[in-house]
Amino acid sequence: MDFKIPIIPGDGIGVDVVREGVRALDRIGEVFGHTFTYEHILCGGACIDAHGVPLQDESIEKIKECDAILFGAVGGPKLDALPKEQRPERGLARLRREFNLFANLRPSKIYPDLKDKSPLKDRIIEKGVDIMLIRDLTGGIYFGNKGRREGKNGLEAYDEECYSVMEITRVAKKAFEIAMQRRKSVTSVDKANALEASRLWRDTVTEVAKDYPEVELKHMLVDKAAMELACNPSVFDVLLTTSIFGDILSDEAGVTTGSVGMLASAALNESGFGLYEPIHGTAPDIAGMGIANPLATIASVGMLLEIALNLPEEAKAIDRAINKVLHDGYRTGDIYMEGTTKVTTEEMGTYTIERITK
Ligand code: IPM
Numbered sequence: 001m002d003f004k005i006p007i008i009p010g011d012g013i014g015v016d017v018v019r020e021g022v023r024a025l026d027r028i029g030e031v032f033g034h035t036f037t038y039e040h041i042l043c044g045g046a047c048i049d050a051h052g053v054p055l056q057d058e059s060i061e062k063i064k065e066c067d068a069i070l071f072g073a074v075g076g077p078k079l080d081a082l083p084k085e086q087r088p089e090r091g092l093a094r095l096r097r098e099f100n101l102f103a104n105l106r107p108s109k110i111y112p113d114l115k116d117k118s119p120l121k122d123r124i125i126e127k128g129v130d131i132m133l134i135r136d137l138t139g140g141i142y143f144g145n146k147g148r149r150e151g152k153n154g155l156e157a158y159d160e161e162c163y164s165v166m167e168i169t170r171v172a173k174k175a176f177e178i179a180m181q182r183r184k185s186v187t188s189v190d191k192a193n194a195l196e197a198s199r200l201w202r203d204t205v206t207e208v209a210k211d212y213p214e215v216e217l218k219h220m221l222v223d224k225a226a227m228e229l230a231c232n233p234s235v236f237d238v239l240l241t242t243s244i245f246g247d248i249l250s251d252e253a254g255v256t257t258g259s260v261g262m263l264a265s266a267a268l269n270e271s272g273f274g275l276y277e278p279i280h281g282t283a284p285d286i287a288g289m290g291i292a293n294p295l296a297t298i299a300s301v302g303m304l305l306e307i308a309l310n311l312p313e314e315a316k317a318i319d320r321a322i323n324k325v326l327h328d329g330y331r332t333g334d335i336y337m338e339g340t341t342k343v344t345t346e347e348m349g350t351y352t353i354e355r356i357t358k
């Protein structure tokens with residue numbers, strides 16, 4: 001089949017790792033007989049340098065004709081001084097807004113060959129860690145009314161947590177649909193013992209669950225969820241939560257894998273169109289040195305194949321290749337351990353791609 005993919009490397013190591021992601025897509029094309037054509041798009045600091053804005057209007061139009069976005073990372077220290085409207089992160093924020101990417105998928109699983117990198121004890125890992133955290137990305141406290149005002153004790157600041165039934169329903173549906181493809185269990189995480197928005201969240205998720213009788217739904221308070229992620233992560237299959245709780249818990253879940261360089265993600269809209277990106281940032285300290293870990297991006301390519309292009313066999317081939325390259329002892333600096341072979345970004349790309357087979 002033919003697919004059109006916008007490639008948006010962004011800044012810093014985004015450029016290094018996305019290059020390897022594209023090579024992985026090309027290899028999938030060769031092995032499975034697909035044709036990928038690419039739209040190369042600037043975003044973030046790279047676009048500010050070239051065009052004075054973090055993302056061009058014409059890029060949005062081009063993306064509308066494509067199947068799914070492969071993204072790197074944006075930002076950098078020299079760009080932090082720019083006025084708010086021109087900050088590189090605005091480019092990514094605009095993509096999320098323009099395409100209404102409300103469902104953020106952040107999987108965390110422990111690759112067997114990296115288990116010594118995990119801060120968790122063997123007896124905890126042995127029970128299995130394979131979590132799909134689904135976080136609302138466009139609502140809640142991040143986007144509610146906020147400001148500063150004079151209160152009875154002087155200056156105060158406020159941020160409002162507000163969720164509509166519509167917003168909760170659409171992200172909950174995504175969670176249940178994804179759970180149907182996995183182990184058929186959703187844990188919805190909230191703070192219903194303290195927050196009204198959480199009580200509406202809980203009621204709404206319970207309603208949505210009625211359409212998915214095969215999926216088991218559990219509700220869990222966020223403090224308890226934080227504890228379970230550290231002590232008993234095998235209880236989670238799909239973990240569904242709000243923007244703020246998801247921000248915090250996805251870092252906790254992610255760190256169990258041992259390196260942020262291994263973590264992929266997707267952000268989807270109602271129709272399933274999405275942006276696929278590694279969780280890590282631009283890492284200015286190692287940008288351009290050719291030592292960043294490309295595996296999070298290659299794993300994001302795997303998610304893109306599975307979710308956006310509906311190619312599960314191709315996605316499995318990516319997953320097998322990542323497992324194999326790790327098993328064969330190749331490591332970038334972030335996942336290096338004594339007794340393994342330290343490689344560059346490009347070498348890691350090459351060795352992974354060589355292992356992509358039918
Ligand atoms: C993340 C980040 C962002 C978020 C920050 C940079 C606003 O922490 O993607 O997890 O909280 O959404």
Ligand code: MG
Pocket residue numbers: 247248251
């Ligand atoms: Mg975060």
